[in-house]
Amino acid sequence: MTAPLKDPNQAYAEFIKGLWRENPVFVQVLGMCPALAVTNTAVNGLAMGGATLFVLLMSSILISALRRLIPKAVRISTYIIVIATFVTVADYALQAAAPAVHRELGAFISLIVVNCIILGRQEAFASKHTVRLAAADAIGMGGGFAFALVLLGGAREVLGKGSLFGFALFGERFEPWVIMILPPGGFLMLGAILLVFAWVAEGRKKLAHKLEREAAE
Amino acid sequence: MSVRLPETPRLVLTLAAAGLFSGLAIVGAYRLTLPTIQANQAEALRRAVFEVLPGAERMERLVWSGDGEAGRLVPAEGTTGAEPSVYGGFTADGRFVGYAVPAAGAGFQDTIRLLYGYDPERDRIVGMEVLESRETPGLGDRIYKDETFVGRFRDLAVAPRVELVKEEPAAPNQVDAITGATISSRAVVDIVNAGNQEWLARLEASPVPPLEEEGREGDVPTETGGPIPGGRQ
Numbered sequence: 001m002t003a004p005l006k007d008p009n010q011a012y013a014e015f016i017k018g019l020w021r022e023n024p025v026f027v028q029v030l031g032m033c034p035a036l037a038v039t040n041t042a043v044n045g046l047a048m049g050g051a052t053l054f055v056l057l058m059s060s061i062l063i064s065a066l067r068r069l070i071p072k073a074v075r076i077s078t079y080i081i082v083i084a085t086f087v088t089v090a091d092y093a094l095q096a097a098a099p100a101v102h103r104e105l106g107a108f109i110s111l112i113v114v115n116c117i118i119l120g121r122q123e124a125f126a127s128k129h130t131v132r133l134a135a136a137d138a139i140g141m142g143g144g145f146a147f148a149l150v151l152l153g154g155a156r157e158v159l160g161k162g163s164l165f166g167f168a169l170f171g172e173r174f175e176p177w178v179i180m181i182l183p184p185g186g187f188l189m190l191g192a193i194l195l196v197f198a199w200v201a202e203g204r205k206k207l208a209h210k211l212e213r214e215a216a217e
Numbered sequence: 218m219s220v221r222l223p224e225t226p227r228l229v230l231t232l233a234a235a236g237l238f239s240g241l242a243i244v245g246a247y248r249l250t251l252p253t254i255q256a257n258q259a260e261a262l263r264r265a266v267f268e269v270l271p272g273a274e275r276m277e278r279l280v281w282s283g284d285g286e287a288g289r290l291v292p293a294e295g296t297t298g299a300e301p302s303v304y305g306g307f308t309a310d311g312r313f314v315g316y317a318v319p320a321a322g323a324g325f326q327d328t329i330r331l332l333y334g335y336d337p338e339r340d341r342i343v344g345m346e347v348l349e350s351r352e353t354p355g356l357g358d359r360i361y362k363d364e365t366f367v368g369r370f371r372d373l374a375v376a377p378r379v380e381l382v383k384e385e386p387a388a389p390n391q392v393d394a395i396t397g398a399t400i401s402s403r404a405v406v407d408i409v410n411a412g413n414q415e416w417l418a419r420l421e422a423s424p425v426p427p428l429e430e431e432g433r434e435g436d437v438p439t440e441t442g443g444p445i446p447g448g449r450q
Contacts, residue, residue: 040354074228078235085239089246096253099261103349160354178355 049146
């Protein structure tokens with residue numbers, strides 16, 4: 001089962017790529033439905049990100065371990081059964097551990113089943129790599145997703161409610177921008193964050209060009 | 218791949234194994250979490266009942282037994298959780314306080330589910346709590362965040378019916394609508410009136426049920442189909 005390790009740092013590389021360079025929300029622009037729908041507070045974003053990370057990690061480990069046993073013709077159905085199972089487990093666990101958060105997230109926990117990030121990682125990665133790499137990839141992608149949701153949720157909560165993780169930040173006189181915790185606020189904030197990502201990427205490219213030119217001169 | 222089964226049985230076998238694993242895992246998780254989930258729901262319900270019935274410290278679920286309006290309230294023990302029910306509230310020493318009536322109806326965005334306390338002796342509503350709603354944050358959600366609006370339901374006459382008015386209430390059966398949330402305010406009043414329509418005649422006709430002893434104060438429905446516990450469907 002254990003493939004020869006070509007590069008000891010490969011697992012680290014697979015892990016780190018999902019956090020930033022291939023961030024599922026900000027770079028791949030996947031999983032937009034939960035990213036927009038449940039990120040009106042940082043806590044909701046964290047719970048959704050955590051549940052997704054759990055489902056992605058467990059599914060990736062199991063599917064990677066069974067990748068030689070699953071026939072190609074029924075692989076997608078098998079992935080969906082596995083994913084749906086872990087989603088249901090996560091749903092029950094969250095309902096038992098944090099009923100208030102569970103009520104806020106509502107149907108979106110069940111809808112993790114159809115989150116394309118999860119099925120996408122199984123098809124593109126876990127079904128072709130060792131358990132170790134699949135787990136690293138899942139933690140990276142799931143962590144990147146959770147990071148994106150907490151960032152979105154935190155920014156929207158600060159502007160829309162004047163609090164972060166439920167703690168009031170500005171005192172009584174702050175007039176919250178209610179629009180930010182309403183559905184349009186999700187689009188506005190996501191747009192703003194994507195803009196920053198694009199700026200950073202462009203700035204880096206320019207910097208690289210400049211350095212190249214300077215080196216050439 | 219060393220195993221060489223014929224193709225079709227192999228596919229069937231794979232999916233059957235996946236289904237078996239899935240079923241076992243789900244049943245396991247369900248059994249493991251069910252007690253906690255039920256305890257959470259019971260706790261949330263109790264808190265709501267005690268909130269809308271000031272002074273209540275014990276409660277009992279009551280169902281309407283009988284055909285149509287000819288019947289009486291009986292303790293819910295031994296019945297399934299599906300039929301409409303109210304909750305009788307009692308003080309710690311067993312004195313009857315009032316009924317907590319669950320009601321639901323269309324709000325601005327989605328169904329609003331609420332619970333209100335009714336004191337049959339004074340024929341007044343003595344408290345109201347919204348259990349579940351998706352009203353607009355900052356506007357419609359003031360039906361449970363606005364102290365003035367919620368406060369109107371702490372001493373509200375129910376006869377002939379609860380009325381929504383646009384100005385300061387002049388009669389004991391009037392509630393003033395929240396500015397900017399008229400639809401949500403109207404929804405709450407309509408839901409309360411519908412609950413009264415369904416229950417008041419019955420509650421007045423029925424003798425106050427005795428509180429059953431043996432410390433069954435935590436008696437709440439365990440079926441998820443019950444009228445209150447649990448959030449979403």
